[in-house]
Amino acid sequence: MRLASGYKAFSETAHKNYPDQLTPEGNLGWAIALSSVVNADRSDRFARPSARGWTSSLHPKIFPNRSTKVGVLALTYKGLMNVKTPFDLALYTRLIWELQPRTILELGSLQGGSGLWFADHLSVLCEKPGEVHSFDLNSKCIHENAKHPLLTFHQVDLSDVANFDENLLKRLPHPWLVIDDAHVQIFSIFSYLNHFLASGDYYVIEDNPMNADKEIIDGLQLVEQSGFLIDTYYTDAFGSNLTCAPNAWLRKS
Numbered sequence: 001m002r003l004a005s006g007y008k009a010f011s012e013t014a015h016k017n018y019p020d021q022l023t024p025e026g027n028l029g030w031a032i033a034l035s036s037v038v039n040a041d042r043s044d045r046f047a048r049p050s051a052r053g054w055t056s057s058l059h060p061k062i063f064p065n066r067s068t069k070v071g072v073l074a075l076t077y078k079g080l081m082n083v084k085t086p087f088d089l090a091l092y093t094r095l096i097w098e099l100q101p102r103t104i105l106e107l108g109s110l111q112g113g114s115g116l117w118f119a120d121h122l123s124v125l126c127e128k129p130g131e132v133h134s135f136d137l138n139s140k141c142i143h144e145n146a147k148h149p150l151l152t153f154h155q156v157d158l159s160d161v162a163n164f165d166e167n168l169l170k171r172l173p174h175p176w177l178v179i180d181d182a183h184v185q186i187f188s189i190f191s192y193l194n195h196f197l198a199s200g201d202y203y204v205i206e207d208n209p210m211n212a213d214k215e216i217i218d219g220l221q222l223v224e225q226s227g228f229l230i231d232t233y234y235t236d237a238f239g240s241n242l243t244c245a246p247n248a249w250l251r252k253s
């Protein structure tokens with residue numbers, strides 16, 4: 001896994017070559033100041049779910065008006081629905097580059113816009129070829145424009161994990177990035193897919209964790225017992241849990 005050492009490298013180079021520009025009056029001081037705020041490579045980056053609070057900055061009330069809320073929650077990509085916030089799209093961009101996933105599994109295809117977004121970003125950001133598999137019950141809603149050589153849609157009823165194609169899962173290369181955006185049987189699916197996950201793989205559970213109800217709290221205990229830690233860079237990059245997956249950017253240890 002790559003770490004975002006860009007700021008660190010910049011800081012080292014600037015200190016070595018342009019020390020006179022690093023004062024508050026110098027024209028590089030602001031960039032050095034940013035590097036200490038970003039600090040994405042800090043040692044306490046990974047946290048146990050039980051050690052985290054549940055305050056989320058992505059509360060509906062933070063949106064100043066309805067059009068902001070609609071704009072934030074209902075983006076499109078290449079004309080297709082891509083129901084992710086701009087914050088989460090920025091986080092996925094970074095994670096795809098950092099993790100270099102060979103496989104992305106998306107649960108919940110909707111129109112296919114998010115699958116297309118993942119396939120495009122995989123092809124641009126990853127050195128080795130990868131594949132995106134997107135699963136949905138209602139595959140007839142997938143738009144004909146949601147086509148990409150790396151993207152395959154599967155019609156599957158996720159309410160029963162027996163409907164997954166085990167042979168497919170066994171052959172898919174790692175690292176994996178799994179995104180659960182279907183909102184059905186989330187922890188049964190997590191337990192099932194965990195049999196196929198390897199150390200270092202990521203599992204993101206969208207939307208449901210925003211409720212922070214008993215099912216989620218209990219489910220995250222299971223996640224912790226299964227050896228997953230929360231990657232707090234992703235949960236907190238824009239503010240505490242300012243993501244549609246609060247406490248649910250999970251990395252298998």
Ligand SMILES: C[S@@+](CC[C@H](N)C(=O)[O-])C[C@H]1O[C@@H](n2cnc3c(N)ncnc32)[C@H](O)[C@@H]1O
Pocket residue numbers: 081082083084106107108109110111113114135136137138156157158159181182183184
């Ligand atoms: C929130 S939408 C997915 C949004 C999409 N990933 C995006 O970002 O644009 C949830 C999807 O889950 C699918 N879904 C709901 N129940 C399902 C089930 N039992 N099995 C498979 N898919 C299901 C719905 O058809 C819907 O397309």
